[in-house]
Amino acid sequence: AQRVTQPEKLLSVFKGAPVELKCNYSYSGSPELFWYVQYSRQRLQLLLRHISRESIKGFTADLNKGETSFHLKKPFAQEEDSAMYYCALSNAGNMLTFGGGTRLMVKP
């Protein structure tokens, strides 16, 4: 069975500080991993996916198969980054399994 774990429910940092949202997964196959973000009163939207290896809004995430992790990082947090962040794993059937989510609060 596939599982995604986000150990932190809440992460609070000051503006300009580095941020790392942790995500660990378990999956027997070759995973496709995503980070989705949900800003206040908005729908869930894709932030980035591991296969594209891109940086979106300053965020990056590297898939570490040895540690089965896909942590989301940003060197300098901004207030507008405050949101709910969900790590998700997609299996061969395109079904997404979500982690429990981490609420990021960036304080001024």
Added chain:
Amino acid sequence: GAVVSQHPSWVICKSGTSVKIECRSLDFQATTMFWYRQFPKQSLMLMATSNEGSKATYEQGVEKDKFLINHASLTLSTLTVTSAHPEDSSFYICSAGLAAGSHEQFFGPGTRLTVL
């Protein structure tokens, strides 16, 4: 970009009634749509996978006779909560994928169901 809409955005109903929620892909065709349920301050839990022209695939623990899913066209999937009870009150979210094999999903804004 790919847009998914849901209707209604909020519904309040009496216990025992049935409620239908629509999920539409507005500018693309979706052979597969997904229905999720989200309780307050919790993550999204997949309820079922809706396949156009065939029966939906339900996750373990989800009653298929309670949550009826119909995917009659490539742009519309409906979720009907039958004989709703207060414990069915939740946020229901649908998503759609662009194409077979694409792992990216686009999410609707969600429907808040309150059963009195």
